[in-house]
Amino acid sequence: MKIDILKTHGSYNDFILIDEYSHDYGLNDEQRTSLTRTLCDRDHSIGADGILFIQKSDNADARMRIFNSDGTEPEMCGNGLRIAGRYITELLGRDHAVVETQKANLNVQKTDSIYEDIQTFEVLIGPVSFDVSTLPVIHSENTLQNTVIPKLSPDLTFTAVSMPNPHIITLVNEIRENQVAEIGKKANEIKDVFPKGVNVSFVKDLGDSTIFVQTYERGVGITNSCGTAMSASSLITCLLGINHPEKEITVLNNGGMVRCKVNYLKQGGYSVLLKGNATYVFSGTLDFDFSKPVNSEFHLEEEFPHEEESYRKLEAYANNVQ
């Protein structure tokens, strides 16, 4: 089967985008899982943190489904939604779109460049909930806030929040990647605490409304960044009094930088506005053999070097802020 693909990234959280909106490839979920596992393999294929499937929607402008590199389908993806938003708005010739995701229809808007000449989109992340049943996390109280999870670590304290995919966040003085990896892996093994797994983020406050976030993603492992995790981390720093709702927070990560603004909702609760790049890397056609995925071939059609060059400048700027 011939399938067009677009390689993209949001803060170097990288995705392959497959347009099922314009092309009816007739894929079923078993095939989507097979495509994802095969193509995301960094050693033997294109490599990516996940695949974004863009589809028609009955109640929004389009629908985004995200599959993690291990083939599982999570509820949401913040960096991916910016990319889906760019793709959909360009397809429809508009600046704004409403995108159906697993738990909610979300707004995506093209906005001012986050840094010189970068395709920038903002997405409103939600619904946000601290109710432990929404992650889920097995805990004796309704919320888990600033609390030690003994099976995970005797000294780190975590806050659990769904964005609506599940996150736990800890604030630390220093981020050590091997610790993020170890705790993240463990959290995804203790199914009696996190039955559906969890994204685990370590956050360092850098002062002046700036934080650094590193995340171990459920279904992927350590990534350069995670959009819903950076939104969740911004929210947690507001709850801890380090940052403030309605004020922009700069979030640095290993893939660059985004900006988040925590909003109070009139009806109570929060949403988070996530603003950042939606960068195209290359596009091409895949000759995919579902009976023998390893035999599949990829033909490169177009590269976007100008986008990559601009993004490198943002990365250099972000490295200087740290």
Ligand SMILES: N[C@@H](CCC[C@H](N)C(=O)O)C(=O)O
């Ligand atoms: N990278 C994403 C989140 C993708 C889903 C996550 N791994 C999960 O399983 O919940 C983002 O940018 O939010």
